[in-house]
Amino acid sequence: MGRRPEVAIVGELNVDFILEGVPRDLPEERELLASNFTMTLGSSSAILAHNLALLGTSVSFSSRIGPDPLGEVCCQWLQQAGVEIDHIRCVRNGSNTGVTFILPLVTTRRSITYPGAMFEMGIEDLDTAYLASAQHFHLSSFFLHRTLSPHIAGLFAAMKRNGLTTSLDTNDDPQDEWDSGLKTVFPELDILFCNERELLKIAQMENADAAAEKVSAAVRMLIVKRGARGASVYSQGQRMDGPAISVQVQDTVGAGDTFNAGFLHRWLRNAPLEECLAFGNLAAALSTTRPGGTEAFKDSGYRERFLAEHSSRGPQLQL
Ligand SMILES: Nc1ncnc2c1ncn2[C@@H]1O[C@H](COP(=O)(O)OP(=O)(O)OP(=O)(O)O)[C@@H](O)[C@H]1O
Ligand SMILES: [Mg+2]
Known part of the structure; x- marks a missing residue:
């Protein structure tokens, strides 16, 4: 069904509710006020899909949602960005679509997720033959796929057998165990994305350089995001190393996922690694200038101006 996408993404799909200006301490029994509210596309995988499509790569998204307005609005946002959504399954007798409440602080944030349907997405929700028709396969939020988890290594292996390149972003492990068979996926990966904190957890080490040495020996390519x-x-x-771009940061929600989008967009076109890294940092910087992970990308005039202006200052980037 549908045309063959360049990139097939499997992942979770939920809405982000971002409440800015909430006090750091949250006393009980008080009416606390937020200074700004944004309801926007959430989920690492979905933010990546959305922004990668807007950069000009063709993307399909496979997921599971509940029969509710939040699932519907997520699908609309993805579709408006040009993402192929025919393989998002709406399941009537399961949980509702998940939500994440984000309370940004200055450089950090509090984040609470109700996983909903994402904990129930199983291998039977996925059309593996369709996924294998893409050129590249990506999965984000390894530890949030509770039902799919035992099948993830096999899914990556099947994609590799079919000649696809592959990437994974672990994101955080809410259980803080950092296992769930993650290492069995490593041989099937072309790219492992994580941030510095996640790197230390994966390696079970306290020194970032030693952790990078250990983990990079187990995967073809390791990318560590350092804020x-x-x-x-x-x-x-x-x-x-590629430096971040200096911008007026509004919030960093989804910056890591948008980095992945920028990096993959260039990597899939065989650009040199230096250029992939620079474009990842450029895309991520753009995402930090508006609330949430996709707001800065949705505004096409703003997006194109930002990319053109900043890429003319950095290494030669072909947009
Ligand atoms: N203050 C900042 N200024 C400019 N760029 C930034 C800033 N913070 C983050 N970035 C960009 O965003 C990228 C991803 O940042 P970060 O290390 O927060 O990833 P992450 O933790 O995986 O993010 P996410 O919360 O989306 O999963 C960085 O590599 C950098 O390019
Ligand atoms: Mg991340």
């Missing part, structure tokens, strides 16, 4: 310090690529025993 305002940019990101690093580890590939074939070499490390390459």
